[in-house]
Amino acid sequence: xxxxxxxxxxxxxxxxxxxxxxxxxxxxxxxxxxxxxxxxxxxxxxxxxxxxxxxxxxxxxxxxxxxxxxxxxxxxxxxxxxxxxxxxxxxxxxxxxxxxxxxxxxxxxxxxxxxxxxxxxxxxxxxxxxxxxxx
Numbered sequence: 140x141x142x143x144x145x146x147x148x149x150x151x152x153x154x155x156x157x158x159x160x161x162x163x164x165x166x167x168x169x170x171x172x173x174x175x176x177x178x179x180x181x182x183x184x185x186x187x188x189x190x191x192x193x194x195x196x197x198x199x200x201x202x203x204x205x206x207x208x209x210x211x212x213x214x215x216x217x218x219x220x221x222x223x224x225x226x227x228x229x230x231x232x233x234x235x236x237x238x239x240x241x242x243x244x245x246x247x248x249x250x251x252x253x254x255x256x257x258x259x260x261x262x263x264x265x266x267x268x269x270x271x272x273x274x
């Protein structure tokens with residue numbers, strides 16, 4: 140019980156610090172932002188609101204100026220079961236990457252951030268715009 144209270148309290152402190160120090164989103168051309176918005180429609184982030192690794196991942200999403208749907212997987216959430224059935228385990232953050240009929244479940248905040256950096260860098264977006272990008 141005490142551990143749960145400490146964890147909840149620390150989570151709230153992390154959220155406050157995150158709110159105070161929000162990163163500035165990157166600025167893109169209209170065409171690049173449109174490409175980023177289109178690509179990010181195929182992504183869903185499964186998360187817990189006060190999880191430090193989820194906060195880290197969301198900060199990068201905000202910095203990259205992406206519109207990625209987030210789904211909270213707290214106890215009682217239907218998304219919790221969805222994450223376990225699709226990804227095989229309840230671990231957050233988890234990024235669901237949908238590509239046509241294929242789904243990839245990516246765990247680990249560092250892996251997710253690296254993927255997002257590669258896909259949504261100016262070079263990644265330019266190849267998407269010109270049709271050269273293949274997943």
